[in-house]
Amino acid sequence: MRRASDWRAHRHPSWWAFVAHRVSGLALAIFLPLHFLALSTALRGDAALDGFLRYTERPLFKVAEWGLVVLLAVHLAGGVRILMIEFAPWSGLRKDFIALTCGAGIVAGLAFALALVH
Amino acid sequence: MKRAAAATAAGRSDAAGRVLADAIRQGRRWYWQRMSAMVLALCVLVHLVTIVYAVRAGLSAEAVLARTRGSLAFGAFYGVFVLACAVHVPIGLARIAEEWLGTAPRVADAAASALAWLLAALGLVAVYGMVAG
Numbered sequence: 001m002r003r004a005s006d007w008r009a010h011r012h013p014s015w016w017a018f019v020a021h022r023v024s025g026l027a028l029a030i031f032l033p034l035h036f037l038a039l040s041t042a043l044r045g046d047a048a049l050d051g052f053l054r055y056t057e058r059p060l061f062k063v064a065e066w067g068l069v070v071l072l073a074v075h076l077a078g079g080v081r082i083l084m085i086e087f088a089p090w091s092g093l094r095k096d097f098i099a100l101t102c103g104a105g106i107v108a109g110l111a112f113a114l115a116l117v118h
Numbered sequence: 119m120k121r122a123a124a125a126t127a128a129g130r131s132d133a134a135g136r137v138l139a140d141a142i143r144q145g146r147r148w149y150w151q152r153m154s155a156m157v158l159a160l161c162v163l164v165h166l167v168t169i170v171y172a173v174r175a176g177l178s179a180e181a182v183l184a185r186t187r188g189s190l191a192f193g194a195f196y197g198v199f200v201l202a203c204a205v206h207v208p209i210g211l212a213r214i215a216e217e218w219l220g221t222a223p224r225v226a227d228a229a230a231s232a233l234a235w236l237l238a239a240l241g242l243v244a245v246y247g248m249v250a251g
Contacts, residue, residue: 026214029207036200036240042183042247050179069169076162079155086152108166115173 017098021078024071031068066112073108077101140223147209154206161199186248193249200241208233 009015038056041048056065081097175181186192208230215221215229 022214025210029211032203032207033237033240036237036244039244040240040247042179042251043243045251046179046183049183053177053179053182056177069166072162073166076159076166080159083152083155083159111166111170112173115170118174 013095013098017078017081017101020074020101021082024075024078027071028068028075062116066109066116069112070105070109074101074105077104143223143227147212150205151209154202154209157198157202158206161195161202164195165199183248183251187250189249193245196245196248197242200245201238203241204234204238207237 038052039049041052055061077097078101081094081101084097085091085094172182172185211233212221212223212226212230215226216223221229
């Protein structure tokens with residue numbers, strides 16, 4: 001049954017945590033089969049995989065990769081938050097976990113960016 | 119579990135049976151989504167560290183395949199990772215299809231099952247390619 005949305009709830013940090021988890025999950029789900037297909041080029045030999053890896057050295061791919069790493073970290077931290085809410089005995093840490101999710105995205109983004117310029 | 123749901127549903131009115139069968143289906147989805155999430159939490163953490171390490175070391179086929187070829191540990195870890203993804207991703211997409219596109223739960227479930235097999239096949243071929251290719 002569909003209910004009219006109460007927009008007041010959309011100001012709550014938990015709603016933004018839900019949006020971040022859903023959007024990151026959707027983007028990762030779209031990327032995953034492409035990732036598998038790209039890695040499967042290794043079956044056609046080193047040259048085929050190397051050709052693909054050279055192709056992905058373009059700046060646009062690097063920006064996309066950076067975004068995917070951030071989304072993966074955000075989805076991981078957001079997922080752990082959900083597991084904590086559902087399975088852990090304690091409560092009261094929920095907004096802290098949302099902050100941790102943001103932190104995980106920033107840490108992963110910085111680590112990947114630093115590795116890129118290394 | 120499916121048979122139990124159908125049998126229980128058969129003993130009730132059609133509408134009540136459908137509600138019960140949908141509730142059982144949702145419960146089953148929730149269970150597998152969370153179980154796969156626990157596995158994935160560890161896998162993704164290791165994968166993120168691996169990504170940063172591999173990118174720092176330079177991404178060339180030679181460098182990557184030198185680490186993965188013939189490595190049972192790599193094959194086992196990423197084999198588990200792929201299977202957990204194959205469970206987790208289709209369930210999430212089915213939920214999104216239901217909530218955002220209004221897809222019927224039975225249709226979403228059938229599509230999710232097909233996608234699970236496809237992802238498992240694509241992922242395991244990719245792992246095989248990296249280990250034995």
